[in-house]
Amino acid sequence: MSGAVVIGVAFAYLCLLFAIAYWGDKRADARRSLIAHPAIYALSIAVYCTSWTFYGSVGRATQTGVGFLPIYLGPTLMAALWWLVLRKMVRISKTHRITSIADFVSSRYGKSTFLSGLVTVIAVIGIMPYISLQLKAVSASFTALVEFAAPGSTPGLPLPGADTPFHADTALYVAAILAAFAILFGTRHIDASEHHEGMVAAIAFESIVKLLAFLAVGLFVAFGLFAGPGDIFRQAAERADLARLFTMPDAGAIGDFVALTLLSMLVILCLPRQFQVSVVECVDEVHIKRAMWMFPLYLLLINLFVLPIAFAGLLTFQPGTVHPDLFVLALPLSQGHQFLALFAFIGGLSAATGMIIVETVALATMVCNDLVMPVLLRIEGLNLAQRRDLSRLLLAIRRWTIVVVVLLGYLYVRLIGQSFALVTIGLVSFAAAAQFAPVLLGGIFWRGATRAGAVAGLMGGFGVWLYTLLLPSFARSGWLPVGFVDHGLFGFALLKPYALFGLSGLDPITHSLIWSLIANLGFYIAVSLASGQGAIERIQAALFVDVFRPSGEAGGGRFWRGTAPVADLQELVGRFVGEEAAARAFALYAAERGLDLALQGEADADLVNFAERILAGAIGAASARVMVASVAKGEVVGLQEVMEILDEASQILAYSQKLEMKSKELEQATAELTAANERLKELDRLKDDFVSTITHELRTPLTSIRSFSEILHDNPELDLGQRQEFLRIVISESERLTRLINQVLDLAKIEAGSLDWDIRTLDVAEAVRAALTATQRLAGDKGVTLTVDLEAGAPPVPADRDRLIQVMVNLLSNAVKFAPPDKGRIAVTLAATPEGVRVSVADNGPGIPADHHEAVFDKFRQVGDTLTEKPEGSGLGLAISRTILEHLGGRIWVESRPGEGATFNFVLPRAV
Amino acid sequence: MPHRRTRQRALRLVRQSSVTARLVGVFLLGAFLFLPPLLRVFNAGGFLAGFPLLYVYLFLAWAGLVAVMALAIEGDPPSGIDG
Numbered sequence: 001m002s003g004a005v006v007i008g009v010a011f012a013y014l015c016l017l018f019a020i021a022y023w024g025d026k027r028a029d030a031r032r033s034l035i036a037h038p039a040i041y042a043l044s045i046a047v048y049c050t051s052w053t054f055y056g057s058v059g060r061a062t063q064t065g066v067g068f069l070p071i072y073l074g075p076t077l078m079a080a081l082w083w084l085v086l087r088k089m090v091r092i093s094k095t096h097r098i099t100s101i102a103d104f105v106s107s108r109y110g111k112s113t114f115l116s117g118l119v120t121v122i123a124v125i126g127i128m129p130y131i132s133l134q135l136k137a138v139s140a141s142f143t144a145l146v147e148f149a150a151p152g153s154t155p156g157l158p159l160p161g162a163d164t165p166f167h168a169d170t171a172l173y174v175a176a177i178l179a180a181f182a183i184l185f186g187t188r189h190i191d192a193s194e195h196h197e198g199m200v201a202a203i204a205f206e207s208i209v210k211l212l213a214f215l216a217v218g219l220f221v222a223f224g225l226f227a228g229p230g231d232i233f234r235q236a237a238e239r240a241d242l243a244r245l246f247t248m249p250d251a252g253a254i255g256d257f258v259a260l261t262l263l264s265m266l267v268i269l270c271l272p273r274q275f276q277v278s279v280v281e282c283v284d285e286v287h288i289k290r291a292m293w294m295f296p297l298y299l300l301l302i303n304l305f306v307l308p309i310a311f312a313g314l315l316t317f318q319p320g321t322v323h324p325d326l327f328v329l330a331l332p333l334s335q336g337h338q339f340l341a342l343f344a345f346i347g348g349l350s351a352a353t354g355m356i357i358v359e360t361v362a363l364a365t366m367v368c369n370d371l372v373m374p375v376l377l378r379i380e381g382l383n384l385a386q387r388r389d390l391s392r393l394l395l396a397i398r399r400w401t402i403v404v405v406v407l408l409g410y411l412y413v414r415l416i417g418q419s420f421a422l423v424t425i426g427l428v429s430f431a432a433a434a435q436f437a438p439v440l441l442g443g444i445f446w447r448g449a450t451r452a453g454a455v456a457g458l459m460g461g462f463g464v465w466l467y468t469l470l471l472p473s474f475a476r477s478g479w480l481p482v483g484f485v486d487h488g489l490f491g492f493a494l495l496k497p498y499a500l501f502g503l504s505g506l507d508p509i510t511h512s513l514i515w516s517l518i519a520n521l522g523f524y525i526a527v528s529l530a531s532g533q534g535a536i537e538r539i540q541a542a543l544f545v546d547v548f549r550p551s552g553e554a555g556g557g558r559f560w561r562g563t564a565p566v567a568d569l570q571e572l573v574g575r576f577v578g579e580e581a582a583a584r585a586f587a588l589y590a591a592e593r594g595l596d597l598a599l600q601g602e603a604d605a606d607l608v609n610f611a612e613r614i615l616a617g618a619i620g621a622a623s624a625r626v627m628v629a630s631v632a633k634g635e636v637v638g639l640q641e642v643m644e645i646l647d648e649a650s651q652i653l654a655y656s657q658k659l660e661m662k663s664k665e666l667e668q669a670t671a672e673l674t675a676a677n678e679r680l681k682e683l684d685r686l687k688d689d690f691v692s693t694i695t696h697e698l699r700t701p702l703t704s705i706r707s708f709s710e711i712l713h714d715n716p717e718l719d720l721g722q723r724q725e726f727l728r729i730v731i732s733e734s735e736r737l738t739r740l741i742n743q744v745l746d747l748a749k750i751e752a753g754s755l756d757w758d759i760r761t762l763d764v765a766e767a768v769r770a771a772l773t774a775t776q777r778l779a780g781d782k783g784v785t786l787t788v789d790l791e792a793g794a795p796p797v798p799a800d801r802d803r804l805i806q807v808m809v810n811l812l813s814n815a816v817k818f819a820p821p822d823k824g825r826i827a828v829t830l831a832a833t834p835e836g837v838r839v840s841v842a843d844n845g846p847g848i849p850a851d852h853h854e855a856v857f858d859k860f861r862q863v864g865d866t867l868t869e870k871p872e873g874s875g876l877g878l879a880i881s882r883t884i885l886e887h888l889g890g891r892i893w894v895e896s897r898p899g900e901g902a903t904f905n906f907v908l909p910r911a912v
Numbered sequence: 913m914p915h916r917r918t919r920q921r922a923l924r925l926v927r928q929s930s931v932t933a934r935l936v937g938v939f940l941l942g943a944f945l946f947l948p949p950l951l952r953v954f955n956a957g958g959f960l961a962g963f964p965l966l967y968v969y970l971f972l973a974w975a976g977l978v979a980v981m982a983l984a985i986e987g988d989p990p991s992g993i994d995g
Contacts, residue, residue: 066970073946076974080939080981083932230962237959246964247955254948254955261946292935293982300974307967 003146006345010142013346014181014353017202021185024201034201036283038290043204044277045291046211046298048075048268050130050355051137053302054210054348056422059325061310065245068423070257071430072303074264076296082288085269086278088444090285092547097617100362101275101436102370107621108443108544109451110537116370116620118455119436122462123272124363124405125470126432131359131409132416133425134352135178137325139170141348144329145341171413178356179406186361187398196361200281203358206350211302213347214328218305220340221312221331229308236311245311252505259510260427266437267430273355276362325422360405364398367405369620372397377623390575394619416477427509428469435461435516438524447545449524452531457524461516464500468512472497566603569611572627576618585614690859697740701733708733743876746806747859750883757800757887761911764837765790765830767801771808772828779816784824794832797908803884804908807892810877811841811904818845818902836890836910842903848896856894857882881906934984941980945973 027034035041053071060068078085089104098104102123106116185199222229236242248254268274282288313327322330328348332340373394438461439454474480489495498508500515533541566586574582589610590597597603603611608628615624708726712718718726749755768790779786815826827842848856859879878892885892889909896902944950954969961968 066966069970070946073942073970073974076977077939077942077946080935080942083935233959233963233967237964247957247966248951254951257951258947289985292985293978296974296978296981300971300978304971 006142006145006342009342009346010349013349014177017206017350017353018181018184020205021198021202024198025188025196026198028195028197033197033283035197035204035281038287039294040201040204041278041282041287042291042294042298043207044200044281045274045295046207046302047203047273047277047354047358048271048295049207049210049299049302049351050426051134051141051348051352052422052426054214054351055137055141055325055328056133056426057303057306058310058313058327059323059421060423061245061306062314062324062327063421064248064253065307066248067253067257067260068306069303070260071264071423072299074261074266075268076299077261078265078268079292079296082292085441085444087285087288088547089269089279089440090282090288092444092544093279093282094285095547096543096621097613099280099369099617099620100366101270101272101440102366103616103620104275104279105436105439105443105454106370107616108540109439109449109454110534110540111621111625112451112455113370113374113623115451115455115458116366117374118458120363120366120371122432122435122458123366124408126435126462126465127272127359127363127429128405128408128412129416129425129470129473130429131356131406132411132413133422133429134356135171135175135406135409136413136425137422138174138178138349138352140323140326141329141345142170142174144326144333145345169414171410175406175410178353179360179403181353182357182360182402182406183399185357187364187395187402195281195283197281197283199357199361200277203277203354206354207298210347210351210354211298213343213350214302214305216340217328217332217344217347218309220337222305222308225312225316225331225335226308229305232308232311232315235315239315242311242314252507256507256510259507259513263427263430263434263509263513266434270433270436270440271359271430272362272366272433273358276358276365280362356406360402361398363405364401367401368394368397369618369623372401373619373623377627389578391578391618394576415479416473420473424509428473431469431509431512431516432462432465434513435465435520438517438521442524442528443541444544444547446528447541448528448533449541450528450531450533451537453524453526453528456527457520457522460523461520464516464519465512468497468500468515469508472508566597566607569603569608569628570597573611573614576615576627582614693859694744698737701737701740705730705733705737740876743880747876747880747883750880750887758802759798759800759888761796761798762801762804763794763796764799764804764839764908765792765794767799767804768808768828768830768839770801771805771812774805774809775812775816778813779824779826782816782819782824783822784816784819784826787825787827788829789827790830791832794830794837795910797837798911799888799908800884803888807881807884807906808839808841810881811906814877814904815841815843815845815902819843820845833907836908838905838907840903840905842901844901847898847900848894848902849898850896853894853896857892931984935981938977938981938984942977945977946970 024034035044057068057071092098093104096107098107102116102119105119106112109115185202186196222232226232226235233246237246248257269278278291309327309331310324313322313324313331316331316334317327329341329344332338332344435458438457439449442449443454471480472485475482475485484490484495485497487496489497498504498511500511503511503514506514570582570586573585577585586597589595589607597607612624612628615627618624619627708730712723712726746755768788772786772788776786812826812828816824819826823844825844827840829840829842831838857878859876882892885906885908890907892904892906894902894904954966956965958965
């Protein structure tokens with residue numbers, strides 16, 4: 001097939017891809033996204049399948065049988081965890097406008113410029129072999145297609161070597177063309193959100209093409225060339241040298257199998273281009289769900305015919321005539337199926353192009369945002385921060401990066417790659433990318449991981465990788481003395497790069513993977529544990545690890561206190577993303593919050609953070625930090641301050657709790673005071689009543705004494721009998737007055753507690769008898785019959801004898817007072833009860849209505865119609881009795897019904 | 913009403929975590945299928961329906977894993993953006 005045709009078709013295909021990308025970008029601008037579908041997302045992740053998969057897997061299978069499979073089983077396994085891991089990474093990236101894996105890592109560890117630069121350097125050096133692999137595959141397949149296409153002839157397919165002059169080296173032209181396309185695809189303009197929707201659409205398309213091409217070749221080989229895949233294996237089984245590939249030869253091979261599975265599990269997350277398509281370009285995290293099984297299905301399909309093609313190639317070609325990496329192309333060619341071969345070539349080109357475009361765009365973003373810009377911004381002489389339009393500069397940096405990265409890949413393939421198979425070259429890159437896994441996964445699940453730990457881990461892992469994989473490959477190609485590979489550095493056998501510390505018998509990749517991951521993880525964890533976090537680091541760690549907590553989303557970090565002029569901020573953002581885009585973003589921000597930015601003048605902390613996030617989308621988190629710092633007046637909130645804020649908050653909380661408690665106490669005190677006040681008012685009223693009553697009581701006998709004394713004084717002629725009568729009244733009234741005063745004094749004393757009590761255990765019956773003796777005459781005078789029933793053997797109780805007699809006299813004189821003259825009967829009984837000793841005094845007087853049973857014990861209360869009859873006594877007797885009994889621990893009550901007499905009872909409790 | 917909303921959210925949380933649990937289960941199943949113990953068993957040589965046993969095993973296990981994964985994910989009815 002003529003070179004012109006092949007080149008023409010290849011160009012046409014690349015232009016088709018570009019057209020799709022262009023269309024995708026237009027649709028994105030019109031907000032009718034072409035890629036908002038889970039299948040497109042899954043297909044874009046299939047950029048994982050490069051020409052390594054397309055050509056290299058077959059080559060690998062011819063050497064190790066199933067040894068090519070772990071590279072696809074690992075991602076299948078990891079896909080099961082995407083809902084846990086990838087979704088978190090996507091959410092974090094959306095929240096913080098992450099643009100690359102370097103950005104992600106640096107953001108997580110305190111927006112460290114150094115760390116982002118380190119990740120970028122590792123990525124560029126580590127990915128270099130991977131890009132060289134694509135260049136080698138495309139140029140070799142092109143050469144094969146053009147030069148060895150005579151029908152029936154057996155293509156020899158020698159690969160172009162280092163002796164080929166540069167101008168005749170196909171790989172150089174391939175590199176140039178692919179670099180140009182990568183520039184076209186990825187760096188036509190600066191997008192504030194760093195989305196390349198057109199590129200993703202094109203990648204999804206090329207994923208379909210490479211799958212169809214590979215399946216077409218597979219079907220042709222299996223069913224056109226042979227009678228089905230079973231036939232291939234049957235024929236292979238007859239040859240001992242092929243049948244050995246049916247199983248893994250030894251434990252070492254199984255170990256490699258496991259190691260490579262682990263490796264590919266990690267790189268599906270960590271390769272810069274996989275991060276680009278699956279995290280940065282993810283338009284909706286829900287798409288992850290479906291991609292979780294669609295992507296593994298894609299891997300399964302594209303690998304279905306790898307083994308049949310490998311064995312078919314081995315059966316068809318003499319050993320050494322065709323490089324197994326090119327069987328996919330050579331088998332159709334050998335049968336004269338030129339168009340199928342051309343389709344296969346396009347499939348391989350497709351795979352390589354997709355990889356180079358996404359990878360270089362991802363690397364360009366990283367180099368620009370995380371390596372070059374931070375350095376340029378720090379060079380004072382350049383005064384970059386003051387330049388009007390920086391978006392051109394950004395684009396220029398990115399374009400040159402693509403050129404340099406592809407050129408590095410070309411140099412690698414020309415200088416070193418010739419002596420290695422495709423898969424071996426690719427695995428070197430895989431091992432480099434795997435170094436990002438600890439800082440990446442640790443960063444989103446382990447809050448305590450520190451910047452120092454990340455730096456140490458990355459450097460340790462990368463250093464081991466350099467020493468055990470990259471440098472030996474230079475040595476074996478003759479660019480470094482080979483001595484250190486064979487005998488160890490400085491002749492120390494323990495330092496042999498392929499058998500470090502005596503660990504031998506492993507595949508170099510497995511060997512390097514083990515040591516580099518041990519170094520990486522070891523330093524990462526140990527240094528993280530030993531070092532502390534700064535303020536921003538700590539906040540970022542929390543934001544990353546807790547991204548699914550509601551506060552984590554909204555926060556975005558309140559690093560800036562203080563303000564910046566709105567105009568300055570907008571101008572700053574405009575310089576990087578274009579004035580129009582900046583104006584749009586700010587207008588949208590204002591509209592969402594209902595603000596008028598023109599009126600605001602000074603931007604608040606939220607707006608400053610918003611501006612920083614937009615900038616981060618264009619130039620990376622670390623650079624955005626530096627830029628915003630140049631216009632924002634506030635300082636970064638220090639850890640001390642964060643702590644103080646927390647402290648203040650907790651103090652305020654404590655204060656408010658105290659206040660609440662105080663106010664409750666106050667309320668209680670107020671209630672108590674109110675009650676006391678009520679009681680005081682009541683007492684005051686009682687006192688007034690008492691005073692007025694007692695004055696009245698005192699005045700009555702005084703008036704009578706005074707009247708009779710005046711009569712005696714004014715009428716000396718009164719006869720003796722009358723004089724005697726009047727004097728008797730005066731004496732009796734005086735006695736009443738004395739008694740009244742005594743009782744008032746008694747009551748006052750008892751109530752004040754100043755009365756002297758002589759309490760001893762005594763026989764109540766004896767006291768009752770004494771009282772009866774004292775009142776017998778009174779009863780006799782009135783003609784009242786007394787019946788006494790004192791139970792013998794009542795227990796003695798503690799009491800004051802005189803007071804007890806006073807109570808009894810009170811009760812008895814009351815009874816006599818109310819008993820009807822001559823027909824009156826009074827019964828006094830004493831009985832022992834479980835409570836103590838009960839004494840009752842019953843009369844047959846008028847009785848007391850039920851509603852007065854309590855009131856009779858009040859001071860000066862005299863029950864009865866005070867108008868018709870004037871009861872004798874002070875009205876203090878019962879009040880005094882009750883006070884005495886209460887003091888002695890007993891009680892007094894009355895049982896009565898009007899017309900049936902009244903019974904006064906009291907109880908004195910037994911001694912305790 | 914707020915009460916019902918909390919309950920809905922609780923239900924959703926339960927279901928979501930069960931999806932995660934199922935997927936972790938799928939991962940463990942896959943790890944079990946592709947790790948040495950089983951790998952050794954099927955590495956014994958021999959043929960199944962004319963194909964080398966190891967090849968048949970790996971591809972069937974792989975296909976089965978993808979199918980289980982699809983079931984675990986799609987078996988969960990999509991519910992708006994959360995689905």
